[in-house]
C-alpha cells in the first residue's frame with residue numbers, strides 16, 4: 166500500500182467486493198436448485214455455458230461458486246461428466262462427503278488456521294483506513310443484531326476485511342471461497358440454528374481491539390478461538406447410518 170495520500174478507497178477493493186457478491190448470488194441460485202429438488206443427487210448441473218447465459222455472469226464467477234459448493238460436499242466435478250450433485254443423506258450410495266457436521270468441523274479447522282494467520286498479519290500490516298473499515302463492519306454487525314436482522318453478509322465482510330488487511334492475496338482468495346461456502350451451508354441449506362450474536366459481538370470487539378493495538382499474537386489467538394468456538398457443539402455422527410436430516414444443530418455464525 167503506497168497510496169498514502171489517496172483520498173478515496175482504491176477501486177480494487179470495490180471490485181473485489183462486487184465480484185464476491187456475484188459469486189454469492191450464483192451460489193445461492195445453484196444451492197436452491199439443489200435444495201428444492203430441481204436437480205437431484207446424481208444429476209448434472211447445467212454446463213458452464215448454460216449457466217453463464219442464464220445467469221448473465223462470467224465464467225470465473227460460475228467456477229468459484231461451484232468450487233465453493235464442491236468444497237462443502239454439495240457437488241463434485243468429474244472429468245467428462247460435468248458437475249454432479251452429491252447426495253446429502255448419510256448412507257447414500259456415493260461414498261463421498263455428505264453435508265455433515267464433520268465436514269463443517271473440518272472447514273472451520275481450516276478457517277481457524279487461515280484466519281488466525283490473517284489476523285496476525287493484519288495486526289502488523291493493516292493500514293489505518295483498513296482498521297477503520299474493519300471496525301465499521303463490526304459496528305454494522307452490531308446494528309443488525311440490535312434490529313434482530315440476519316448478519317451473514319456483514320459478518321463475512323468483517324472477516325474478509327481482516328483477510329484483506331493481511332495483504333496476502335493467497336489468503337484472501339482461499340478465504341473468499343471457504344467463507345462463501347460456509348454461508349451457503351447456513352443460509353441456503355438451512356442446517357444451522359441460531360447463532361450466538363452476543364458472543365460474536367464480544368469476540369469481534371476483542372479482535373478489533375487486538376488489531377488496533379498491533380498485537381499479532383493476541384489477534385491470532387482470539388480469531389482462532391472465535392472460529393473454533395463456532396463448531397465446538399457439533400458432534401461427529403454416532404454411526405454412518407445416523408440420520409440427522411432436519412436436525413443438525415450448531416452454533417455457527419463466527
Ligand SMILES: [Zn+2]
Pocket residue numbers: 320324365369391418419
Ligand atoms: Zn466472526
